Amino acid sequence: MNFDEMTTGQFAERINVHPVTVRKWDDSGKLKAHHRTESNRRVYTEEQVRAYFERVGKVSGSDMDQLIAYCKELDGISAKQQTEHLTMYLSNRGIQKSVIRETEKVYRNSELKRIVTKMLNGKVNKLLIYNKQVIFDEVKDMFEQIMELKDIEYIIVENEEDL
Known part of the structure; x- marks a missing residue:
């Protein structure tokens, strides 16, 4: 993995949800892994963490604004x-x-x-x-x-x- 890449568990921890939630989102298409490894493990990036929080911030309103x-x-x-x-x-x-x-x-x-x-x-x-x-x-x-x-x-x- 590259420097800014992370596992499903690491990504889940960064966005404060359970890894199972991340997997469900990926399976449903709500969120897609950046790519998968040869062993089919999901890989996420720092950019996806930022994008997630931007999207959540826009949807949830002023939670982080406050x-x-x-x-x-x-x-x-x-x-x-x-x-x-x-x-x-x-x-x-x-x-x-x-x-x-x-x-x-x-x-x-x-x-x-x-x-x-x-x-x-x-x-x-x-x-x-x-x-x-x-x-x-x-x-x-x-x-x-x-x-x-x-x-x-x-x-x-x-x-x-x-x-």
Whole structure:
């Protein structure tokens, strides 16, 4: 297999479905493998992952449009490292989003405050972060209460296996 090629199981994992689903889609014509090996195994490509997410995004509306990726400097892991982790997480799922990098030291003037406004207005349904330490201590309880009330999902990408 080439660098950007993957097995049915790898492809299924990338698009967050079961391998049996991918096989059924291939059999029905809903999705076709890029090609088959000599032993008749299906092979998929990175381009197919991107195409799948583009198609799903257009069909399902704003699900990924309402995801926000956010980071700020932490002891032990820089905002740059967090940005790389978050970008890899998104890229591995075929999502093209910018990571909001916090530059303020206090909540009052922060990007996080602007994110809270979007959350309250129903414009955020997922928050992608490295870990919960990126949330300002002074508002952590209130922030989590808003997330719970608005049914906003935390996606935490602290470990390599999360990528």
